[in-house]
Amino acid sequence: MQADFFSEWLPRFLHHLRMRNYSPGTIASYGQVIRKFGYYLWICRNKGMEKLVVYWHDLAHGRLDTTVNTTPIAIDDYLAFLTSLRDYKAKTLHRILSSLSSFYRYLYAQGVIGSNPLPAVGRPRIKEAELKYLKHNQVMLLLQSIPDGDARDRLIIRLIYATGVRVSELCGITLSDIDFDDYTIRVLGKGGKIRIVFVDDETLEEIRKFSAGRIDGPLFVGQMGHAISPRTVQYIFNKWAPKGITPHKIRHSYASELYRRSKNLRVVQENLGHSSIQTTEIYLHTDVDERRDVYQQFFPLSRQD
Numbered sequence: 001m002q003a004d005f006f007s008e009w010l011p012r013f014l015h016h017l018r019m020r021n022y023s024p025g026t027i028a029s030y031g032q033v034i035r036k037f038g039y040y041l042w043i044c045r046n047k048g049m050e051k052l053v054v055y056w057h058d059l060a061h062g063r064l065d066t067t068v069n070t071t072p073i074a075i076d077d078y079l080a081f082l083t084s085l086r087d088y089k090a091k092t093l094h095r096i097l098s099s100l101s102s103f104y105r106y107l108y109a110q111g112v113i114g115s116n117p118l119p120a121v122g123r124p125r126i127k128e129a130e131l132k133y134l135k136h137n138q139v140m141l142l143l144q145s146i147p148d149g150d151a152r153d154r155l156i157i158r159l160i161y162a163t164g165v166r167v168s169e170l171c172g173i174t175l176s177d178i179d180f181d182d183y184t185i186r187v188l189g190k191g192g193k194i195r196i197v198f199v200d201d202e203t204l205e206e207i208r209k210f211s212a213g214r215i216d217g218p219l220f221v222g223q224m225g226h227a228i229s230p231r232t233v234q235y236i237f238n239k240w241a242p243k244g245i246t247p248h249k250i251r252h253s254y255a256s257e258l259y260r261r262s263k264n265l266r267v268v269q270e271n272l273g274h275s276s277i278q279t280t281e282i283y284l285h286t287d288v289d290e291r292r293d294v295y296q297q298f299f300p301l302s303r304q305d
Contacts, residue, residue, distance in 0.1 A: 004067045004068055004069065004112060005064060005065050005066060005067060005068070006034070006035070006038030006041075006042075006064035006065075006066060006067075006068055007038075007064040007065050009068055009107060009110075009112065010031065010034055010035065010038065010064065010103075012110075013030070013034070013103055013106050013107075014027055014030065014031050016106060017030060020191075020275070021191040021192055021193055022190070022191045022275065023190045023191040023192075026190060026191070029095075029099065030099045030102065030103070033095070033096050033099035033100065034099060034100065034103050035062065035064065036059065036062075037078060037096075037100060038062075038064045038066060038068075039059060039062035039063060039064065040052075040056075040078055040081070041066050041070060041074070042062070042063045042064065042065070042066040043055045043056065044074075045066055046063075046066070052081065068104075068107055068112060068113065069113055070117055071117055072117045072118075072120035072121050074117075075097075075100065075117060075118070075121045076121060076122070079093055079096075079097075079121075079124065082096070083124075090124040093124045094123060094124065097118065097121065097123060097278075098276060098278045098279055100118060101116075101118040101276075101278055102276055102278075104116045104117060104118050105118075132244055132245070132249065133245075133249045133250075133252040133253045133256060134242075134245060134249065134250065134253045135253070135257070136253070136257050138253075139157075139161050139250065139253055142157065142240065142241060142242070142245075143157060143158055145240065146240055150240075151206070151209070151210055152210065152220065153236045153239070153240060154206075155203075155206050155207065155210050156170065156220065156228075156233060156236055157236070157237070157240065157241070157250060158203055158206065159173075159199075159203060159207075160247055160250045160251060160254070161250050161253060161254050162199050162200055162203040162254075163185060163187075163197040163198070163199055163254070163271075164197065164251050164254035164255060164258070164271050164272050165185075165187055165197060165251070166189070166190075166247075166248075166251065166273070167230045167233050167234075167247045167248075168230060169187040169188060169189055169273075170220075170233065170247075171218075171220065171227050171228050171229065171230055171233065172187065172188050172218075172227060173185060173187060173218070173219045173220070174216070174217060174218055174219060174227075175211055175214055175215055175216055175217060175218075175219055176215075176216055177219075178199075178204075178207060178219070180204055180208070183198060183199055183200070183201065183204065184196045184197065184198055184199065185197050185198075185199055187273075189273040190273065193273065195270070195273050197271060198271070207219070233247055234246070234247070251272070255268050255271075255272055255280065258271065265277060265280060265281070268280055
């Protein structure tokens with residue numbers, strides 16, 4: 001039935017994302033992931049698994065005239081196939097699963113499929129090195145290591161940690177976006193979406209000192225009076241932060257610390273500006289203290305009944 005083919009529903013899904021103001025880059029990424037998965041299913045169903053590798057290298061001629069219905073086992077097999085190519089890290093596989101999850105939630109909402117197969121698919125384990133980020137006390141030590149003469153650099157790193165903003169959002173902040181009375185900052189996120197982030201009074205005080213009476217224009221001024229560039233922010237991190245700690249990892253620290261203390265995943269999602277809560281989940285960790293408390297409270301050998 002033509003209406004159940006990837007060739008029919010992928011364009012509809014991408015149009016759905018455009019109507020929700022997803023960025024062009026994000027829409028293109030979703031399209032690429034789903035198109036490859038549809039082609040994978042077409043090969044398996046029409047040519048057989050033994051022909052998979054041969055046809056996979058001809059993606060430019062990929063066929064999408066196959067039904068969107070699938071199973072958790074088929075998706076697990078797909079992940080195993082991608083892993084065998086050695087071109088996909090665990091983080092990439094997580095993004096692929098998130099994209100497929102959004103697509104199949106959409107199909108389920110449209111009544112195209114009877115159930116969403118993604119919740120039954122296990123997520124690949126991300127190695128600890130890939131999850132490297134700084135805990136709260138480590139971020140504070142980093143900030144304390146930056147001398148007063150480099151107040152701009154320190155404020156940039158602190159503001160990312162205090163608000164969880166992306167680098168592009170940080171660079172776009174103007175002084176008129178900052179509400180000193182309400183402790184909030186208005187940021188322009190992906191896809192032109194506006195959101196409000198919250199900021200502490202000490203960070204606001206540093207902003208007051210740094211802005212030195214200016215009331216308009218970019219908060220961080222770069223060349224020719226324009227806003228600072230993401231490349232400059234990256235240079236600042238290369239100068240001061242430990243090796244491997246990027247602006248995104250500090251955003252990671254913000255998300256992890258906020259969730260660890262609040263256990264409110266929905267608030268973390270909205271503060272980060274994520275459209276899908278599945279995207280937020282990769283930032284979260286159960287810390288050692290929490291795991292110890294659960295173990296001592298519930299595991300029978302640890303209880304003195």
